[in-house]
Amino acid sequence: MIVLMISLMQYALAYELDVNTFSNYLDVQNRHLHLEWLLNMDKKYINSTSSYRFQVVGRSINKITLDIYKLNIYSTYLQNGLSLSHTIDNPYEDSDQGSRLNIQLDKTYYKGQYIELSIKYSIDSKSRSISFMTKEQTSTKTMPYIFSQCEDANCRALAPLQDTPTVKQTYTATVIFKDTEAADVFMSADESKEEFQVLYRPKDQAGFTWKYKYFIQKVPIPSYLIAIVAGNIKKVPTSTGGRTFLVSEPDKTEAYTAELKDMEQFMQAIEQYIGPYTWGTYTLVIQPASFPIGGMENPLLTFANPTIMTGTGSGLDVTIHEMAHSWFGNTITCVNWANMWINEGFTVFLERKASLFHYQIPDEIKLNAIIGNTSMYQDMLGFGLDSNFSSLHPDTTGLNPDDSFSKIPYEKGYQFLAYLESIVGEADFKQMLRAYLVQYKYQSIDQQEFQNFLLRYLYEKQVDDFSTKRYKILENWNKWVYSPGLPPVILDFSTPKLAEAYDYTTAYITADGQQPTKWQNYFTFLHSQKQVFLEDLFKQAQNNLLKINVINQMDKDLKLTEEKDFELKFRWFRAILTAGDKTRFTQISDFLGSVGRGKMVYPVYRALNQLDHDFAVKTFKNHEAFYHPIAKNNIKNILGLKENIIQ
Numbered sequence: 001m002i003v004l005m006i007s008l009m010q011y012a013l014a015y016e017l018d019v020n021t022f023s024n025y026l027d028v029q030n031r032h033l034h035l036e037w038l039l040n041m042d043k044k045y046i047n048s049t050s051s052y053r054f055q056v057v058g059r060s061i062n063k064i065t066l067d068i069y070k071l072n073i074y075s076t077y078l079q080n081g082l083s084l085s086h087t088i089d090n091p092y093e094d095s096d097q098g099s100r101l102n103i104q105l106d107k108t109y110y111k112g113q114y115i116e117l118s119i120k121y122s123i124d125s126k127s128r129s130i131s132f133m134t135k136e137q138t139s140t141k142t143m144p145y146i147f148s149q150c151e152d153a154n155c156r157a158l159a160p161l162q163d164t165p166t167v168k169q170t171y172t173a174t175v176i177f178k179d180t181e182a183a184d185v186f187m188s189a190d191e192s193k194e195e196f197q198v199l200y201r202p203k204d205q206a207g208f209t210w211k212y213k214y215f216i217q218k219v220p221i222p223s224y225l226i227a228i229v230a231g232n233i234k235k236v237p238t239s240t241g242g243r244t245f246l247v248s249e250p251d252k253t254e255a256y257t258a259e260l261k262d263m264e265q266f267m268q269a270i271e272q273y274i275g276p277y278t279w280g281t282y283t284l285v286i287q288p289a290s291f292p293i294g295g296m297e298n299p300l301l302t303f304a305n306p307t308i309m310t311g312t313g314s315g316l317d318v319t320i321h322e323m324a325h326s327w328f329g330n331t332i333t334c335v336n337w338a339n340m341w342i343n344e345g346f347t348v349f350l351e352r353k354a355s356l357f358h359y360q361i362p363d364e365i366k367l368n369a370i371i372g373n374t375s376m377y378q379d380m381l382g383f384g385l386d387s388n389f390s391s392l393h394p395d396t397t398g399l400n401p402d403d404s405f406s407k408i409p410y411e412k413g414y415q416f417l418a419y420l421e422s423i424v425g426e427a428d429f430k431q432m433l434r435a436y437l438v439q440y441k442y443q444s445i446d447q448q449e450f451q452n453f454l455l456r457y458l459y460e461k462q463v464d465d466f467s468t469k470r471y472k473i474l475e476n477w478n479k480w481v482y483s484p485g486l487p488p489v490i491l492d493f494s495t496p497k498l499a500e501a502y503d504y505t506t507a508y509i510t511a512d513g514q515q516p517t518k519w520q521n522y523f524t525f526l527h528s529q530k531q532v533f534l535e536d537l538f539k540q541a542q543n544n545l546l547k548i549n550v551i552n553q554m555d556k557d558l559k560l561t562e563e564k565d566f567e568l569k570f571r572w573f574r575a576i577l578t579a580g581d582k583t584r585f586t587q588i589s590d591f592l593g594s595v596g597r598g599k600m601v602y603p604v605y606r607a608l609n610q611l612d613h614d615f616a617v618k619t620f621k622n623h624e625a626f627y628h629p630i631a632k633n634n635i636k637n638i639l640g641l642k643e644n645i646i647q
Contacts, residue, residue: 020401031055037174060110075120077118129155148228175187183231186230293305340394367495379408380485428458432454476488
């Protein structure tokens with residue numbers, strides 16, 4: 001019992017190291033960052049200065065090392081103007097992790113001391129964190145457009161940083177821009193109270209005015225949550241509550257706000273389960289179609305792909321998910337990318353709790369878990385069931401952590417938490433999560449610290465049958481986290497709605513090109529049932545049971561090739577390509593050139609590549625300029641086009 005009490009009362013741990021940063025963050029950590037950016041959006045260039053306030057956390061240091069990726073570094077100097085020497089090297093020359101910026105300090109600094117220095121650099125179109133879009137690539141076609149995407153370890157392409165979720169810092173920024181290139185600029189921070197500031201109007205260039213905006217983020221955040229968007233965009237409220245807002249191109253604002261009318265209710269549904277939202281306001285940015293992911297939870301400024309806007313509200317689970325990150329991911333953060341499930345598994349868990357509270361449709365939640373499990377298993381097969389990438393603790397030493405990105409931390413993480421909840425009990429688990437948020441607010445932790453807290457909480461609260469629950473929690477913990485492949489415990493998400501979807505697939509397959517009797521049932525299905533049906537169709541195609549005549553009859557009845565909901569459309573295209581259908585290549589190429597969301601384009605490219613590699617490459621080349629750098633890189637991997645990159 002004494003040993004147990006000692007283990008439960010341990011509050012301080014040495015967290016896991018981050019293998020994806022070249023910075024000496026164990027010796028020195030940045031406390032505040034200030035960015036000054038002069039945007040030249042037409043020329044795809046940003047002139048930059050970043051200033052830092054480092055604190056020594058080790059015994060002593062005489063240099064600072066930071067992460068960079070294809071930044072043009074011009075000078076490094078102390079706040080007093082003293083120039084510092086710097087070098088750049090490549091610890092992994094055959095990797096695309098980036099480079100290490102080594103800054104030699106003027107003297108030795110000791111634990112607790114602060115170091116204030118600045119770096120002059122520039123960002124250009126080689127950046128993989130900034131997407132520079134021409135005005136022709138936007139909806140309104142009046143101004144160029146830029147947006148950032150920094151998760152996982154891509155913020156090193158935005159500024160020299162300790163690009164690790166271990167380190168959290170406050171930040172401020174001054175952004176200078178031409179009024180002819182951007183109607184507005186927003187960042188993942190609060191805007192200054194002042195209106196736009198006019199700097200000057202050059203006499204010889206009377207066609208534009210330089211303006212600037214100032215931003216401040218008072219809450220310490222990891223570098224991957226720094227974000228910017230600029231272009232012909234406007235900000236409008238989505239409700240009368242004063243907390244939720246939309247940013248989009250002005251021609252989309254009316255339709256988007258109509259679909260997002262329940263954003264305040266989403267927020268309240270999450271708060272009902274987990275507690276109050278502490279970040280102030282919440283703004284959702286609907287990005288251009290080339291945005292590479294469904295959503296990105298930048299604090300105060302969530303980014304989302306327009307595929308979530310279906311006109312029916314069927315894609316708004318992404319909105320709830322990104323809101324939920326305000327608690328898990330932004331408030332409590334994984335200490336490194338091997339612990340990504342600390343961000344994503346918890347967020348999926350909270351998303352589904354809030355969705356159940358808001359929509360009151362238990363079958364939808366179960367089916368979404370089944371769909372997520374299917375996607376997770378497909379990703380596991382892609383990595384290999386024995387690959388550590390199919391575990392909740394992937395090892396990305398020497399690699400870009402993006403290489404391990406998948407649905408696994410989302411869905412295996414969710415299932416792990418659902419399993420723990422089944423042991424602890426729903427009410428106690430909910431209260432534990434609330435206490436967990438209080439204990440680790442604005443900190444970064446690993447899975448071991450979560451385990452320690454869970455056991456400590458249950459012990460201190462004297463929950464019923466603590467010894468038995470502790471045994472069950474620890475019995476499979478390491479298998480859940482470290483073992484590759486499927487979870488060690490299979491959870492039951494079955495529902496009659498699942499059987500209906502499977503029976504519907506069977507009806508079409510057995511009709512063998514004829515119209516089945518109950519073909520119209522599809523139009524009464526839950527949105528998740530439609531996804532289950534199309535996932536099952538893909539499985540039938542893999543088993544060579546989906547024939548061209550069945551595909552043609554389905555498309556005639558259900559108009560799936562013309563589907564406007566991309567969650568359904570990409571699953572349809574993946575299934576028919578797997579079945580060997582080459583008759584819809586034109587529509588598939590058009591689809592791949594109209595959406596840049598990786599979840600939707602990667603599976604279609606994989607299926608297309610297996611069916612016709614040459615056409616897949618041709619399609620990619622036709623649309624390459626449309627894709628975000630992250631998506632472009634992943635598609636090249638799928639098609640076997642990626643070459644070694646020397647930083």
